[in-house]
Amino acid sequence: xxxxxxxxxxxxxxxxxxxxxxxxxxxxxxxxxxxxxxxxxxxxxxxxxxxxxxxxxxxxxxxxxxxxxxxxxxxxxxxxxxxxxxxxxxxxxxxxxxxxxxxxxxxxxxxxxxxxxxxxxxxxxxxxxxxxxxxxxxxxxxxxxxxxxxxxxxxxxxxxxxxxxxxxxxxxxxxxxxxxxxxxxxxxxxxxxxxxxxxxxxxxxxxxxxxxxxxxxxxxxxxxxxxxxxxxxxxxxxxxxxxxxxxxxxxxxxxxxxxxxxxxxxxxxxxxxxxxxxxxxxxxxxxxxxxxxxxxxxxxxxxxxxxxxxxxxxxxxxxxxxxxxxxxxxxxxxxxxxxxxxxxxxxxxxxxxxxxxxxxxxxxxxxxxxxxxxxxxxxxxxxxxxxxxxxxxxxxxxxxxxxxxxxxxxxxxxxxxxxxxxxxxxxxxxxxxxxxxxxxxxxxxxxxxxxxxxxxxxxxxxxxxxxxxxxxxxxxxxxxxxxxxxxxxxx
Ligand code: ADP
Numbered sequence: 001x002x003x004x005x006x007x008x009x010x011x012x013x014x015x016x017x018x019x020x021x022x023x024x025x026x027x028x029x030x031x032x033x034x035x036x037x038x039x040x041x042x043x044x045x046x047x048x049x050x051x052x053x054x055x056x057x058x059x060x061x062x063x064x065x066x067x068x069x070x071x072x073x074x075x076x077x078x079x080x081x082x083x084x085x086x087x088x089x090x091x092x093x094x095x096x097x098x099x100x101x102x103x104x105x106x107x108x109x110x111x112x113x114x115x116x117x118x119x120x121x122x123x124x125x126x127x128x129x130x131x132x133x134x135x136x137x138x139x140x141x142x143x144x145x146x147x148x149x150x151x152x153x154x155x156x157x158x159x160x161x162x163x164x165x166x167x168x169x170x171x172x173x174x175x176x177x178x179x180x181x182x183x184x185x186x187x188x189x190x191x192x193x194x195x196x197x198x199x200x201x202x203x204x205x206x207x208x209x210x211x212x213x214x215x216x217x218x219x220x221x222x223x224x225x226x227x228x229x230x231x232x233x234x235x236x237x238x239x240x241x242x243x244x245x246x247x248x249x250x251x252x253x254x255x256x257x258x259x260x261x262x263x264x265x266x267x268x269x270x271x272x273x274x275x276x277x278x279x280x281x282x283x284x285x286x287x288x289x290x291x292x293x294x295x296x297x298x299x300x301x302x303x304x305x306x307x308x309x310x311x312x313x314x315x316x317x318x319x320x321x322x323x324x325x326x327x328x329x330x331x332x333x334x335x336x337x338x339x340x341x342x343x344x345x346x347x348x349x350x351x352x353x354x355x356x357x358x359x360x361x362x363x364x365x366x367x368x369x370x371x372x373x374x375x376x377x378x379x380x381x382x383x384x385x386x387x388x389x390x391x392x393x394x395x396x397x398x399x400x401x402x403x404x405x406x407x408x409x410x411x412x413x414x415x416x417x418x419x420x421x422x423x424x425x426x427x428x429x430x431x432x433x434x435x436x437x438x439x440x441x442x443x444x445x446x447x448x449x450x451x452x453x454x455x456x457x458x459x460x461x462x463x464x465x466x467x468x469x470x471x472x473x474x475x476x477x478x479x480x481x482x483x484x485x486x487x488x489x490x491x
Contacts, residue, residue: 129286
Protein backbone atom coordinates (compact mmCIF):
# COMPACT_ATOMS: atom_id res chain seq x y z
CA UNK A 1 0.00 0.00 0.00
CA UNK A 2 3.01 2.30 0.22
CA UNK A 3 2.42 3.54 -3.29
CA UNK A 4 -1.33 4.22 -2.99
CA UNK A 5 -0.81 7.91 -3.76
CA UNK A 6 -3.22 8.67 -6.64
CA UNK A 7 -6.64 10.34 -6.57
CA UNK A 8 -9.59 8.93 -8.50
CA UNK A 9 -12.16 11.53 -9.55
CA UNK A 10 -15.67 10.87 -10.86
CA UNK A 11 -17.09 13.79 -12.84
CA UNK A 12 -20.79 13.03 -13.36
CA UNK A 13 -21.67 15.77 -15.85
CA UNK A 14 -24.81 16.66 -17.78
CA UNK A 15 -23.78 15.27 -21.14
CA UNK A 16 -21.04 12.84 -20.15
CA UNK A 17 -19.71 10.74 -17.32
CA UNK A 18 -15.97 10.91 -16.82
CA UNK A 19 -13.37 9.45 -14.51
CA UNK A 20 -9.87 10.88 -14.11
CA UNK A 21 -6.89 9.91 -12.02
CA UNK A 22 -4.56 12.63 -10.69
CA UNK A 23 -1.30 12.51 -8.81
CA UNK A 24 -1.02 14.70 -5.72
CA UNK A 25 1.14 17.02 -7.87
CA UNK A 26 -1.81 17.54 -10.24
CA UNK A 27 -0.60 15.38 -13.15
CA UNK A 28 -3.34 13.61 -15.07
CA UNK A 29 -2.64 9.85 -15.10
CA UNK A 30 -5.87 8.59 -16.71
CA UNK A 31 -9.09 9.75 -18.36
CA UNK A 32 -12.09 7.61 -19.34
CA UNK A 33 -15.39 8.98 -20.59
CA UNK A 34 -18.86 7.90 -21.79
CA UNK A 35 -21.61 10.08 -23.24
CA UNK A 36 -24.85 10.25 -21.23
CA UNK A 37 -28.14 9.83 -23.05
CA UNK A 38 -30.52 12.81 -22.79
CA UNK A 39 -34.27 12.12 -22.63
CA UNK A 40 -36.72 14.85 -23.67
CA UNK A 41 -40.21 13.39 -22.98
CA UNK A 42 -41.95 16.76 -23.54
CA UNK A 43 -41.02 20.32 -24.46
CA UNK A 44 -39.04 21.80 -21.56
CA UNK A 45 -38.56 18.42 -19.84
CA UNK A 46 -35.08 16.88 -19.52
CA UNK A 47 -34.42 13.50 -17.89
CA UNK A 48 -31.50 11.11 -17.34
CA UNK A 49 -31.59 7.40 -16.55
CA UNK A 50 -30.19 7.17 -13.00
CA UNK A 51 -29.19 3.55 -13.53
CA UNK A 52 -27.20 4.59 -16.63
CA UNK A 53 -25.45 7.31 -14.58
CA UNK A 54 -24.43 4.67 -12.04
CA UNK A 55 -23.41 2.00 -14.57
CA UNK A 56 -21.35 4.40 -16.72
CA UNK A 57 -19.71 5.87 -13.64
CA UNK A 58 -18.61 2.44 -12.48
CA UNK A 59 -17.35 1.54 -15.98
CA UNK A 60 -15.32 4.72 -16.49
CA UNK A 61 -13.97 4.47 -12.93
CA UNK A 62 -12.77 0.91 -13.54
CA UNK A 63 -11.24 1.91 -16.90
CA UNK A 64 -9.42 4.89 -15.39
CA UNK A 65 -8.11 2.79 -12.48
CA UNK A 66 -6.73 0.22 -14.94
CA UNK A 67 -5.05 2.92 -17.07
CA UNK A 68 -3.50 4.45 -13.93
CA UNK A 69 -1.87 1.17 -12.90
CA UNK A 70 -4.49 -0.65 -10.83
CA UNK A 71 -6.50 -0.16 -7.65
CA UNK A 72 -3.50 -0.47 -5.34
CA UNK A 73 -2.32 2.91 -6.66
CA UNK A 74 -5.55 4.69 -5.62
CA UNK A 75 -5.49 6.46 -2.25
CA UNK A 76 -8.89 8.15 -2.31
CA UNK A 77 -11.91 9.12 -4.37
CA UNK A 78 -13.54 12.50 -5.09
CA UNK A 79 -16.81 13.27 -6.89
CA UNK A 80 -17.95 16.37 -8.81
CA UNK A 81 -21.43 16.29 -10.31
CA UNK A 82 -24.12 18.12 -12.26
CA UNK A 83 -26.03 20.01 -9.59
CA UNK A 84 -29.76 20.36 -8.74
CA UNK A 85 -30.69 17.19 -10.69
CA UNK A 86 -32.97 15.00 -8.54
CA UNK A 87 -32.97 11.22 -8.19
CA UNK A 88 -35.56 9.24 -6.18
CA UNK A 89 -34.68 5.67 -5.19
CA UNK A 90 -35.75 2.93 -2.82
CA UNK A 91 -33.50 2.44 0.22
CA UNK A 92 -34.28 -1.29 0.35
CA UNK A 93 -34.01 -2.31 -3.30
CA UNK A 94 -31.38 0.37 -4.18
CA UNK A 95 -33.32 0.91 -7.42
CA UNK A 96 -34.33 4.26 -8.93
CA UNK A 97 -38.08 4.95 -8.78
CA UNK A 98 -38.20 7.33 -11.75
CA UNK A 99 -35.87 8.91 -14.28
CA UNK A 100 -33.68 11.68 -12.86
CA UNK A 101 -35.15 15.16 -13.41
CA UNK A 102 -32.29 17.25 -14.77
CA UNK A 103 -31.39 20.80 -13.68
CA UNK A 104 -32.42 22.21 -17.09
CA UNK A 105 -35.96 20.82 -16.74
CA UNK A 106 -38.68 23.50 -16.69
CA UNK A 107 -41.72 21.35 -15.72
CA UNK A 108 -42.16 23.06 -12.36
CA UNK A 109 -42.28 26.62 -13.77
CA UNK A 110 -45.97 26.98 -12.82
CA UNK A 111 -45.40 25.62 -9.32
CA UNK A 112 -42.61 28.18 -8.86
CA UNK A 113 -44.80 30.98 -10.21
CA UNK A 114 -47.58 30.00 -7.78
CA UNK A 115 -45.18 30.16 -4.80
CA UNK A 116 -43.90 33.51 -6.07
CA UNK A 117 -47.45 34.85 -6.41
CA UNK A 118 -48.11 33.79 -2.81
CA UNK A 119 -45.20 36.06 -1.82
CA UNK A 120 -42.70 33.39 -0.74
CA UNK A 121 -39.69 34.46 -2.83
CA UNK A 122 -38.14 37.05 -0.45
CA UNK A 123 -38.16 34.57 2.46
CA UNK A 124 -36.82 31.68 0.34
CA UNK A 125 -34.07 33.95 -0.99
CA UNK A 126 -33.17 35.23 2.47
CA UNK A 127 -32.88 31.68 3.84
CA UNK A 128 -31.30 29.83 0.91
CA UNK A 129 -29.72 32.45 -1.36
CA UNK A 130 -31.81 31.02 -4.24
CA UNK A 131 -34.78 32.34 -6.22
CA UNK A 132 -38.02 30.51 -7.02
CA UNK A 133 -37.08 28.88 -10.33
CA UNK A 134 -37.59 25.34 -11.69
CA UNK A 135 -33.76 25.10 -11.90
CA UNK A 136 -33.51 24.09 -8.21
CA UNK A 137 -34.27 20.66 -6.71
CA UNK A 138 -37.14 21.09 -4.23
CA UNK A 139 -39.99 21.60 -6.71
CA UNK A 140 -38.67 18.65 -8.77
CA UNK A 141 -38.90 16.43 -5.64
CA UNK A 142 -42.47 17.60 -5.03
CA UNK A 143 -43.35 16.90 -8.68
CA UNK A 144 -42.13 13.30 -8.29
CA UNK A 145 -44.24 12.79 -5.15
CA UNK A 146 -47.32 14.12 -6.95
CA UNK A 147 -46.82 12.44 -10.31
CA UNK A 148 -44.84 9.20 -9.86
CA UNK A 149 -46.86 6.49 -8.11
CA UNK A 150 -43.73 4.50 -7.18
CA UNK A 151 -42.21 7.53 -5.46
CA UNK A 152 -45.39 8.18 -3.44
CA UNK A 153 -45.64 4.47 -2.53
CA UNK A 154 -42.03 4.41 -1.31
CA UNK A 155 -42.73 7.50 0.81
CA UNK A 156 -45.74 5.75 2.35
CA UNK A 157 -43.64 2.64 3.00
CA UNK A 158 -40.86 4.72 4.60
CA UNK A 159 -38.26 3.58 2.04
CA UNK A 160 -38.00 6.71 -0.15
CA UNK A 161 -34.57 8.28 -0.64
CA UNK A 162 -34.14 11.58 -2.47
CA UNK A 163 -30.77 12.88 -3.50
CA UNK A 164 -28.72 14.86 -5.97
CA UNK A 165 -26.31 12.97 -8.24
CA UNK A 166 -23.41 12.74 -5.76
CA UNK A 167 -25.84 11.34 -3.13
CA UNK A 168 -26.96 8.65 -5.54
CA UNK A 169 -23.39 7.71 -6.45
CA UNK A 170 -22.23 7.63 -2.80
CA UNK A 171 -25.23 5.44 -1.89
CA UNK A 172 -24.41 2.94 -4.65
CA UNK A 173 -20.62 3.07 -4.12
CA UNK A 174 -20.82 2.67 -0.34
CA UNK A 175 -23.78 0.33 -0.25
CA UNK A 176 -26.21 2.50 1.69
CA UNK A 177 -24.60 5.72 3.03
CA UNK A 178 -27.14 8.49 2.32
CA UNK A 179 -25.13 11.72 2.20
CA UNK A 180 -25.19 15.07 0.43
CA UNK A 181 -22.32 17.53 0.71
CA UNK A 182 -23.17 21.09 1.70
CA UNK A 183 -22.27 22.57 -1.73
CA UNK A 184 -24.80 20.31 -3.46
CA UNK A 185 -27.31 20.66 -0.61
CA UNK A 186 -27.24 24.44 -1.05
CA UNK A 187 -28.77 24.03 -4.55
CA UNK A 188 -31.93 22.25 -3.39
CA UNK A 189 -33.80 25.26 -1.85
CA UNK A 190 -34.07 23.22 1.37
CA UNK A 191 -30.76 24.12 3.07
CA UNK A 192 -30.43 27.49 4.82
CA UNK A 193 -27.15 29.21 3.92
CA UNK A 194 -26.47 29.63 7.63
CA UNK A 195 -27.92 26.33 8.91
CA UNK A 196 -26.14 23.00 9.33
CA UNK A 197 -29.05 20.92 8.02
CA UNK A 198 -32.42 20.95 6.24
CA UNK A 199 -34.89 23.69 7.22
CA UNK A 200 -38.24 22.21 8.40
CA UNK A 201 -40.08 25.35 7.28
CA UNK A 202 -38.67 25.01 3.74
CA UNK A 203 -39.40 21.25 3.64
CA UNK A 204 -42.95 22.09 4.61
CA UNK A 205 -43.28 24.93 2.07
CA UNK A 206 -42.08 22.76 -0.83
CA UNK A 207 -43.83 19.63 0.49
CA UNK A 208 -40.68 17.49 0.75
CA UNK A 209 -40.55 14.91 3.61
CA UNK A 210 -37.35 15.54 5.58
CA UNK A 211 -36.94 11.82 6.35
CA UNK A 212 -36.34 11.12 2.64
CA UNK A 213 -33.39 13.54 2.50
CA UNK A 214 -29.71 12.65 2.98
CA UNK A 215 -27.46 13.76 5.83
CA UNK A 216 -25.65 17.03 5.01
CA UNK A 217 -21.88 16.56 5.31
CA UNK A 218 -18.57 18.37 4.68
CA UNK A 219 -16.98 18.57 1.21
CA UNK A 220 -13.82 16.81 2.41
CA UNK A 221 -12.92 14.20 5.02
CA UNK A 222 -13.57 10.51 5.67
CA UNK A 223 -17.11 10.72 4.24
CA UNK A 224 -17.80 7.09 3.22
CA UNK A 225 -16.02 4.01 1.85
CA UNK A 226 -16.64 2.09 -1.36
CA UNK A 227 -17.82 -1.52 -1.13
CA UNK A 228 -14.69 -3.70 -1.51
CA UNK A 229 -16.14 -5.84 -4.32
CA UNK A 230 -16.67 -2.87 -6.69
CA UNK A 231 -12.97 -2.22 -7.37
CA UNK A 232 -11.30 -5.12 -5.58
CA UNK A 233 -10.48 -3.03 -2.52
CA UNK A 234 -12.36 -0.46 -0.39
CA UNK A 235 -11.49 3.14 -1.32
CA UNK A 236 -12.23 6.06 1.02
CA UNK A 237 -14.55 8.70 -0.47
CA UNK A 238 -12.90 11.92 0.74
CA UNK A 239 -14.11 14.75 -1.50
CA UNK A 240 -17.55 15.84 -2.76
CA UNK A 241 -18.69 19.04 -4.51
CA UNK A 242 -21.13 20.32 -7.08
CA UNK A 243 -19.40 20.79 -10.44
CA UNK A 244 -19.33 24.61 -10.37
CA UNK A 245 -18.02 24.75 -6.82
CA UNK A 246 -15.41 22.13 -7.77
CA UNK A 247 -14.34 24.26 -10.77
CA UNK A 248 -14.05 27.32 -8.50
CA UNK A 249 -11.70 25.37 -6.23
CA UNK A 250 -9.84 23.89 -9.22
CA UNK A 251 -9.25 27.46 -10.44
CA UNK A 252 -7.71 28.30 -7.07
CA UNK A 253 -10.43 30.86 -6.26
CA UNK A 254 -9.84 30.37 -2.54
CA UNK A 255 -9.80 34.01 -1.35
CA UNK A 256 -12.67 36.51 -1.22
CA UNK A 257 -12.81 38.42 -4.52
CA UNK A 258 -11.47 35.55 -6.68
CA UNK A 259 -13.85 34.86 -9.60
CA UNK A 260 -14.13 32.09 -12.18
CA UNK A 261 -16.40 31.58 -15.20
CA UNK A 262 -17.00 28.19 -16.82
CA UNK A 263 -18.24 28.22 -20.43
CA UNK A 264 -19.74 24.84 -21.32
CA UNK A 265 -23.34 24.16 -22.35
CA UNK A 266 -24.26 27.13 -20.11
CA UNK A 267 -21.98 29.64 -18.38
CA UNK A 268 -21.55 29.82 -14.62
CA UNK A 269 -19.73 32.58 -12.78
CA UNK A 270 -18.86 32.12 -9.11
CA UNK A 271 -17.18 34.75 -6.93
CA UNK A 272 -15.70 33.67 -3.60
CA UNK A 273 -17.13 35.92 -0.86
CA UNK A 274 -15.42 34.16 2.06
CA UNK A 275 -17.25 33.43 5.29
CA UNK A 276 -19.86 36.17 5.00
CA UNK A 277 -23.37 35.19 3.93
CA UNK A 278 -23.95 36.25 0.31
CA UNK A 279 -26.92 38.60 -0.05
CA UNK A 280 -27.77 39.67 -3.58
CA UNK A 281 -30.00 42.62 -4.41
CA UNK A 282 -29.46 42.08 -8.13
CA UNK A 283 -30.88 38.60 -8.66
CA UNK A 284 -27.63 36.69 -8.29
CA UNK A 285 -27.61 33.50 -6.24
CA UNK A 286 -25.94 32.89 -2.90
CA UNK A 287 -24.46 29.44 -2.55
CA UNK A 288 -22.18 27.33 -0.36
CA UNK A 289 -18.72 27.12 -1.93
CA UNK A 290 -17.20 24.65 0.56
CA UNK A 291 -17.86 23.21 4.00
CA UNK A 292 -14.69 21.99 5.72
CA UNK A 293 -14.70 20.87 9.37
CA UNK A 294 -18.20 22.31 9.60
CA UNK A 295 -17.06 25.82 8.54
CA UNK A 296 -18.52 27.23 5.33
CA UNK A 297 -17.21 29.56 2.69
CA UNK A 298 -19.72 31.07 0.29
CA UNK A 299 -19.98 32.27 -3.28
CA UNK A 300 -22.17 34.63 -5.26
CA UNK A 301 -23.23 32.96 -8.49
CA UNK A 302 -24.58 34.07 -11.84
CA UNK A 303 -25.88 31.34 -14.16
CA UNK A 304 -26.35 31.92 -17.90
CA UNK A 305 -28.35 29.10 -19.48
CA UNK A 306 -27.16 29.40 -23.09
CA UNK A 307 -23.42 29.54 -23.91
CA UNK A 308 -21.84 26.64 -25.85
CA UNK A 309 -25.33 25.39 -26.69
CA UNK A 310 -25.65 28.44 -29.00
CA UNK A 311 -22.67 27.17 -30.99
CA UNK A 312 -24.22 23.68 -31.05
CA UNK A 313 -27.43 25.24 -32.37
CA UNK A 314 -25.50 27.04 -35.15
CA UNK A 315 -24.02 23.66 -36.06
CA UNK A 316 -26.94 21.24 -35.61
CA UNK A 317 -30.05 23.30 -36.32
CA UNK A 318 -28.81 25.97 -38.74
CA UNK A 319 -25.93 24.02 -40.32
CA UNK A 320 -23.85 27.23 -40.42
CA UNK A 321 -20.74 25.43 -39.21
CA UNK A 322 -19.49 21.84 -39.31
CA UNK A 323 -17.81 21.92 -35.90
CA UNK A 324 -17.49 24.28 -32.95
CA UNK A 325 -13.77 24.96 -33.44
CA UNK A 326 -14.50 26.51 -36.87
CA UNK A 327 -16.10 29.51 -35.16
CA UNK A 328 -12.74 30.97 -34.19
CA UNK A 329 -11.42 31.44 -37.75
CA UNK A 330 -14.84 32.67 -38.94
CA UNK A 331 -15.03 35.30 -36.17
CA UNK A 332 -11.52 36.49 -37.07
CA UNK A 333 -12.36 36.67 -40.80
CA UNK A 334 -14.52 39.80 -40.37
CA UNK A 335 -13.65 43.04 -38.52
CA UNK A 336 -17.04 43.18 -36.77
CA UNK A 337 -20.57 41.70 -36.98
CA UNK A 338 -21.74 44.29 -39.53
CA UNK A 339 -24.38 45.45 -37.00
CA UNK A 340 -25.78 41.99 -36.16
CA UNK A 341 -26.57 41.29 -32.47
CA UNK A 342 -27.70 37.88 -31.20
CA UNK A 343 -29.47 37.64 -27.84
CA UNK A 344 -29.18 33.92 -27.02
CA UNK A 345 -32.37 33.56 -24.94
CA UNK A 346 -33.22 30.23 -26.60
CA UNK A 347 -34.42 28.78 -23.29
CA UNK A 348 -35.20 32.03 -21.51
CA UNK A 349 -32.72 34.29 -19.78
CA UNK A 350 -30.98 33.37 -16.52
CA UNK A 351 -29.08 35.76 -14.25
CA UNK A 352 -29.41 38.63 -13.80
CA UNK A 353 -32.65 38.82 -15.81
CA UNK A 354 -34.48 35.55 -14.87
CA UNK A 355 -37.03 35.66 -17.68
CA UNK A 356 -37.99 31.99 -18.32
CA UNK A 357 -40.36 32.95 -21.13
CA UNK A 358 -37.95 35.30 -23.02
CA UNK A 359 -36.88 33.97 -26.43
CA UNK A 360 -33.80 34.67 -28.55
CA UNK A 361 -33.39 37.30 -31.23
CA UNK A 362 -31.12 38.18 -34.15
CA UNK A 363 -31.22 41.89 -35.02
CA UNK A 364 -29.43 44.15 -37.50
CA UNK A 365 -29.63 41.82 -40.52
CA UNK A 366 -28.96 43.25 -43.99
CA UNK A 367 -28.11 41.81 -47.43
CA UNK A 368 -24.45 42.35 -46.49
CA UNK A 369 -24.79 39.94 -43.52
CA UNK A 370 -22.67 36.83 -44.02
CA UNK A 371 -22.24 33.53 -42.22
CA UNK A 372 -19.10 34.94 -40.57
CA UNK A 373 -21.04 37.94 -39.21
CA UNK A 374 -23.65 35.63 -37.65
CA UNK A 375 -21.02 33.37 -36.11
CA UNK A 376 -19.09 36.35 -34.77
CA UNK A 377 -22.30 37.77 -33.26
CA UNK A 378 -22.93 34.42 -31.53
CA UNK A 379 -19.44 34.44 -30.00
CA UNK A 380 -19.72 38.14 -29.05
CA UNK A 381 -22.86 37.27 -27.05
CA UNK A 382 -20.68 35.35 -24.57
CA UNK A 383 -18.73 38.42 -23.42
CA UNK A 384 -21.85 40.60 -23.53
CA UNK A 385 -23.83 38.22 -21.28
CA UNK A 386 -20.81 38.04 -18.97
CA UNK A 387 -20.63 41.83 -18.88
CA UNK A 388 -24.23 41.95 -17.53
CA UNK A 389 -23.21 39.55 -14.78
CA UNK A 390 -20.10 41.62 -13.97
CA UNK A 391 -22.38 44.64 -13.58
CA UNK A 392 -24.70 42.76 -11.20
CA UNK A 393 -21.77 41.43 -9.12
CA UNK A 394 -20.32 44.96 -8.83
CA UNK A 395 -23.72 46.33 -7.77
CA UNK A 396 -23.80 43.64 -5.06
CA UNK A 397 -20.40 44.83 -3.79
CA UNK A 398 -18.46 41.93 -5.34
CA UNK A 399 -16.75 43.66 -8.30
CA UNK A 400 -14.25 41.60 -10.31
CA UNK A 401 -10.51 42.36 -10.48
CA UNK A 402 -9.83 39.66 -13.06
CA UNK A 403 -11.63 36.57 -14.37
CA UNK A 404 -10.36 32.96 -14.49
CA UNK A 405 -12.03 31.05 -17.31
CA UNK A 406 -12.45 27.38 -18.23
CA UNK A 407 -14.87 25.01 -19.99
CA UNK A 408 -15.03 23.69 -23.58
CA UNK A 409 -15.72 27.10 -25.18
CA UNK A 410 -12.57 28.67 -23.74
CA UNK A 411 -10.41 26.57 -26.04
CA UNK A 412 -11.40 29.41 -28.40
CA UNK A 413 -8.72 32.14 -28.05
CA UNK A 414 -10.96 34.66 -29.78
CA UNK A 415 -13.61 34.30 -27.06
CA UNK A 416 -10.96 34.61 -24.31
CA UNK A 417 -9.64 37.85 -25.83
CA UNK A 418 -13.15 39.23 -26.41
CA UNK A 419 -13.98 38.61 -22.73
CA UNK A 420 -10.90 40.63 -21.69
CA UNK A 421 -11.89 43.40 -24.14
CA UNK A 422 -15.56 43.72 -23.14
CA UNK A 423 -15.00 43.27 -19.41
CA UNK A 424 -11.93 45.57 -19.57
CA UNK A 425 -10.25 43.12 -17.19
CA UNK A 426 -7.40 40.61 -17.39
CA UNK A 427 -8.66 37.11 -18.17
CA UNK A 428 -6.68 34.02 -17.16
CA UNK A 429 -7.00 30.52 -18.62
CA UNK A 430 -5.25 27.47 -17.16
CA UNK A 431 -3.49 25.10 -19.53
CA UNK A 432 -5.41 22.23 -17.94
CA UNK A 433 -9.06 23.14 -18.59
CA UNK A 434 -10.39 20.15 -16.56
CA UNK A 435 -10.80 22.40 -13.55
CA UNK A 436 -13.95 20.65 -12.29
CA UNK A 437 -12.18 17.32 -11.91
CA UNK A 438 -9.08 19.05 -10.53
CA UNK A 439 -11.19 20.77 -7.83
CA UNK A 440 -12.72 17.44 -6.78
CA UNK A 441 -9.21 15.95 -6.71
CA UNK A 442 -8.00 18.81 -4.50
CA UNK A 443 -10.88 18.27 -2.06
CA UNK A 444 -10.31 14.50 -2.01
CA UNK A 445 -6.56 15.03 -1.46
CA UNK A 446 -7.26 17.30 1.52
CA UNK A 447 -9.88 14.87 2.84
CA UNK A 448 -7.37 12.01 2.65
CA UNK A 449 -4.53 14.02 4.21
CA UNK A 450 -2.41 14.09 1.03
CA UNK A 451 -2.38 17.90 1.37
CA UNK A 452 -2.92 19.80 4.59
CA UNK A 453 -5.46 22.29 3.20
CA UNK A 454 -6.91 23.61 -0.08
CA UNK A 455 -4.28 26.34 -0.41
CA UNK A 456 -1.49 23.74 -0.21
CA UNK A 457 -3.39 21.54 -2.66
CA UNK A 458 -3.79 24.48 -5.08
CA UNK A 459 -0.08 25.37 -4.86
CA UNK A 460 0.90 21.76 -5.57
CA UNK A 461 -1.72 20.80 -8.15
CA UNK A 462 -2.60 23.83 -10.31
CA UNK A 463 -0.69 24.30 -13.57
CA UNK A 464 0.41 27.35 -15.58
CA UNK A 465 -2.00 30.05 -16.83
CA UNK A 466 -2.27 32.03 -20.04
CA UNK A 467 -3.25 35.68 -19.58
CA UNK A 468 -5.36 37.79 -21.98
CA UNK A 469 -5.25 41.58 -21.43
CA UNK A 470 -7.80 44.15 -22.70
CA UNK A 471 -6.95 45.68 -26.08
CA UNK A 472 -10.20 47.22 -27.37
CA UNK A 473 -10.53 51.02 -27.33
CA UNK A 474 -13.22 52.47 -25.10
CA UNK A 475 -15.33 53.96 -27.95
CA UNK A 476 -15.65 50.58 -29.70
CA UNK A 477 -16.43 48.87 -26.41
CA UNK A 478 -19.18 51.37 -25.50
CA UNK A 479 -20.71 51.07 -28.96
CA UNK A 480 -20.95 47.29 -28.64
CA UNK A 481 -22.47 47.49 -25.18
CA UNK A 482 -25.03 50.05 -26.38
CA UNK A 483 -26.07 47.83 -29.31
CA UNK A 484 -26.40 44.86 -26.93
CA UNK A 485 -28.60 46.80 -24.49
CA UNK A 486 -30.83 47.88 -27.37
CA UNK A 487 -31.24 44.29 -28.61
CA UNK A 488 -31.84 42.99 -25.08
CA UNK A 489 -34.68 45.44 -24.57
CA UNK A 490 -36.64 43.76 -27.37
CA UNK A 491 -36.67 40.13 -26.07
P1 ADP B 1 -20.38 20.59 -20.83
O1 ADP B 1 -19.40 20.28 -19.73
O2 ADP B 1 -21.46 21.57 -20.43
O3 ADP B 1 -20.93 19.39 -21.55
P2 ADP B 1 -17.98 21.52 -22.27
O4 ADP B 1 -17.24 22.27 -21.23
O5 ADP B 1 -17.46 20.20 -22.71
O6 ADP B 1 -19.54 21.43 -21.93
O7 ADP B 1 -18.06 22.49 -23.55
C1 ADP B 1 -18.71 22.10 -24.72
C2 ADP B 1 -19.39 23.30 -25.36
O8 ADP B 1 -18.41 24.20 -25.83
C3 ADP B 1 -20.24 22.88 -26.53
O9 ADP B 1 -21.51 23.48 -26.40
C4 ADP B 1 -19.51 23.42 -27.76
O10 ADP B 1 -20.45 23.94 -28.70
C5 ADP B 1 -18.65 24.53 -27.20
N1 ADP B 1 -17.33 24.61 -27.86
C6 ADP B 1 -16.38 23.64 -27.88
N2 ADP B 1 -15.28 24.06 -28.55
C7 ADP B 1 -15.54 25.34 -28.95
C8 ADP B 1 -14.79 26.33 -29.68
N3 ADP B 1 -13.55 26.10 -30.11
N4 ADP B 1 -15.40 27.52 -29.90
C9 ADP B 1 -16.64 27.77 -29.45
N5 ADP B 1 -17.38 26.89 -28.74
C10 ADP B 1 -16.84 25.68 -28.50
